[in-house]
Amino acid sequence: xxxxxxxxxxxxxxxxxxxxxxxxxxxxxxxxxxxxxxxxxxxxxxxxxxxxxxxxxxxxxxxxxxxxxxxxxxxxxxxxxxxxxxxxxxxxxxxxxxxxxxxxxxxxxxxx
Amino acid sequence: xxxxxxxxxxxxxxxxxxxxxxxxxxxxxxxxxxxxxxxxxxxxxxxxxxxxxxxxxxxxxxxxxxxxxxxxxxxxxxxxxxxxxxxxxxxxxxxxxxxxxxxxxxxxxxxxxxxxxxxxxxxxxxxxxxxxxxxxxxxxxxxxxxxxxxxxxxxxxxxxxxxxxxxxxxxxxxxxxxxxxxxxxxxxxxxxxxxxxxxxxxxxxxxxxxxxxxxxxxxxxxxxxxxx
Numbered sequence: 001x002x003x004x005x006x007x008x009x010x011x012x013x014x015x016x017x018x019x020x021x022x023x024x025x026x027x028x029x030x031x032x033x034x035x036x037x038x039x040x041x042x043x044x045x046x047x048x049x050x051x052x053x054x055x056x057x058x059x060x061x062x063x064x065x066x067x068x069x070x071x072x073x074x075x076x077x078x079x080x081x082x083x084x085x086x087x088x089x090x091x092x093x094x095x096x097x098x099x100x101x102x103x104x105x106x107x108x109x110x111x112x
Numbered sequence: 113x114x115x116x117x118x119x120x121x122x123x124x125x126x127x128x129x130x131x132x133x134x135x136x137x138x139x140x141x142x143x144x145x146x147x148x149x150x151x152x153x154x155x156x157x158x159x160x161x162x163x164x165x166x167x168x169x170x171x172x173x174x175x176x177x178x179x180x181x182x183x184x185x186x187x188x189x190x191x192x193x194x195x196x197x198x199x200x201x202x203x204x205x206x207x208x209x210x211x212x213x214x215x216x217x218x219x220x221x222x223x224x225x226x227x228x229x230x231x232x233x234x235x236x237x238x239x240x241x242x243x244x245x246x247x248x249x250x251x252x253x254x255x256x257x258x259x260x261x262x263x264x265x266x267x268x269x270x271x272x273x274x275x276x277x278x279x280x281x282x283x284x285x286x287x288x289x290x291x292x293x294x295x296x297x298x299x300x301x302x303x304x305x306x307x308x309x310x311x312x313x314x315x316x317x318x319x320x321x322x323x324x325x326x327x328x329x330x331x332x333x334x335x336x337x338x339x340x
Contacts, residue, residue: 058334086149090156
């Protein structure tokens with residue numbers, strides 16, 4: 001019987017180096033500093049772009065940790081699916097609930 | 113089909129810690145990812161609850177604005193302490209770095225190290241203990257924050273904000289505590305006999321859990337603390 005390639009063997013073959021991890025930590029620290037600064041910069045904090053920008057920066061940090069530290073960028077795609085699948089279900093449910101309870105809404109321009 | 117094709121083959125690489133599976137992937141790693149997926153649902157449901165109840169508390173103290181009790185005339189300041197939480201967020205980020213370096217050290221156990229920094233890079237025990245200690249610092253910050261809240265009159269059942277806040281951050285803190293215990297277990301094994309390269313998966317599973325706890329905090333920090 002032919003010996004199939006074992007994905008577990010290649011598991012650590014393409015993992016990043018310590019240098020990459022340090023650069024990632026630096027990037028995450030800088031983004032966190034920007035987030036905290038935004039909270040204290042009144043014009044930014046009171047602007048319409050504050051919430052979207054905070055969510056965007058948070059999502060970037062989330063994605064970077066998952067991709068680099070959790071090795072989703074390098075590992076088998078089954079792991080990515082096992083993580084992203086439930087995450088998407090949860091996020092869609094969350095957004096649905098926020099719409100349902102009137103926390104977010106779409107202005108369709110319909111007046112009563 | 114031969115009988116051997118149906119048998120789960122645990123021979124060959126089993127002695128090195130690898131098991132042949134139908135996917136070619138280690139079942140323990142698939143299990144931890146499935147577990148993390150289910151944990152996503154748990155934390156998103158808790159975050160959703162917090163967001164739905166946000167701004168619906170009838171009595172204070174409130175997270176971002178001062179409140180005067182109409183019955184007593186007592187004024188309560190905004191309850192959230194952003195500087196302390198910013199520090200604890202930084203601590204958790206650094207713990208993730210230490211965790212990934214611990215895993216890296218075990219994976220690259222065979223690499224010859226001569227200089228001080230390369231020896232430090234390869235010292236998995238140091239990185240595992242550092243991660244656990246940073247986790248403890250995070251928990252201490254959380255204990256300080258919770259104590260301050262209670263002293264300022266915000267208990268678990270005071271209002272909708274406090275209930276959803278304490279449950280969410282309390283669950284997260286419980287996960288950090290479990291991670292710290294897991295890290296100390298690995299560190300004690302490493303100290304006793306040294307973790308071998310073929311045992312890197314044991315560290316990898318703990319690392320995945322720890323990084324998940326970190327990414328949950330990334331979301332909590334922005335949604336609870338920084339967005340008013």
